Amino acid sequence: LTVWADYEQVEMELVLHELHKDNLKRGFMHYEGKINRSKYWMVSHTAMKVNDFAWALEFIENYKHEIRDENETQDLYRLNLANYLFRVGRFSECLDNIPATTPYVDYLLHGKRLELKALYELRSELLPYKLDAFKMFLSRTSQKLLSENQRQIHSDFANLLHQLIHSLPKDAKRSELLVKRVLKKKQSAEWPWLLEKAKALKGI
Numbered sequence: 001l002t003v004w005a006d007y008e009q010v011e012m013e014l015v016l017h018e019l020h021k022d023n024l025k026r027g028f029m030h031y032e033g034k035i036n037r038s039k040y041w042m043v044s045h046t047a048m049k050v051n052d053f054a055w056a057l058e059f060i061e062n063y064k065h066e067i068r069d070e071n072e073t074q075d076l077y078r079l080n081l082a083n084y085l086f087r088v089g090r091f092s093e094c095l096d097n098i099p100a101t102t103p104y105v106d107y108l109l110h111g112k113r114l115e116l117k118a119l120y121e122l123r124s125e126l127l128p129y130k131l132d133a134f135k136m137f138l139s140r141t142s143q144k145l146l147s148e149n150q151r152q153i154h155s156d157f158a159n160l161l162h163q164l165i166h167s168l169p170k171d172a173k174r175s176e177l178l179v180k181r182v183l184k185k186k187q188s189a190e191w192p193w194l195l196e197k198a199k200a201l202k203g204i
Contacts, residue, residue, distance in 0.1 A: 010050070017050050024059075034068035037076050038106060044080050048087045057084055075099035079111055091118040105145050109154065112137070113190055116161060120197070127165060134158055156188035164194070170203035 020029070020043045029035050029043070040063065047056035064070075064077040082097035095118050098111045112134055119127040135158050138151055146154070160182055167174045178198035188194060 013046055013049050017046050017052060020046060021055075030066070031068075033066065035063055035066050036068050037070075037104065040067050040076065041080060041083075041106075041110070045083060048084065053084070053088055056087075060084060069104070073099070075102050076104075076107060079107055079114070082114055083110070086114055086118055086121075089121075091121045094118045095122075109150075109189075113154075113157065117190065117193060120161065120164070131158060131161060131165070153187050153189045156185045157190050157194065160185060160188060160194050160198075164197055164201070167201055169201060172202050175199060175201035 023029050024043070029039055035043075044056045044060050047053070047059065060077065060080045064074065064080075067076045070076050078097045078099055079102070082094045085091075085094040085097060095115060098115050098118075099107075102108050102111065116127065116130060116134060119130055135155075138146075138154055138158065143151075160178075163178055163181070167178060175198060178201065179195065182188070182191065182195045182198050185191070185194075
């Protein structure tokens with residue numbers, strides 16, 4: 001059932017990617033010459049989810065001057081580029097492009113999660129401190145910005161990442177335990193990545 005569900009998800013994302021490309025050609029993605037920041041993210045992110053990385057980068061670069069609400073330092077573009085760099089394994093470059101902050105909550109959360117994931121991939125000593133800061137953000141600042149459901153899915157992400165950090169590599173039993181825990185938290189932000197990292201702990 002899980003395999004079939006995964007297959008259906010991939011098929012749906014492939015259809016969505018083709019729809020995005022068609023809508024872009026027809027001009028349906030634009031409104032008054034601009035692309036909404038959420039659409040800009042969704043289009044590039046969906047392309048990467050179906051491994052069309054060359055197209056994703058081309059889209060990010062070609063339309064970086066057409067993002068609605070973009071600022072002088074091009075923070076919205078840079079975060080999309082950072083997401084691409086993460087997906088192709090260029091983690092240090094990814095970190096270099098993540099804006100320090102943004103007034104848009106969706107991009108703010110994308111950036112914070114992306115930073116934590118990149119630090120994990122780099123085995124950075126900064127990760128525990130950055131994760132503690134993220135937890136503090138969730139317990140304090142986010143009260144005014146996020147719904148209860150949004151706080152929960154990000155708390156689940158933080159808690160599962162904490163468990164990954166404190167797990168030894170090549171520990172099959174620990175890996176199996178974490179895989180079970182991640183599978184119970186499918187609503188968690190970054191769930192596919194968390195599952196991949198939990199499985200990878202086996203080191204086989």
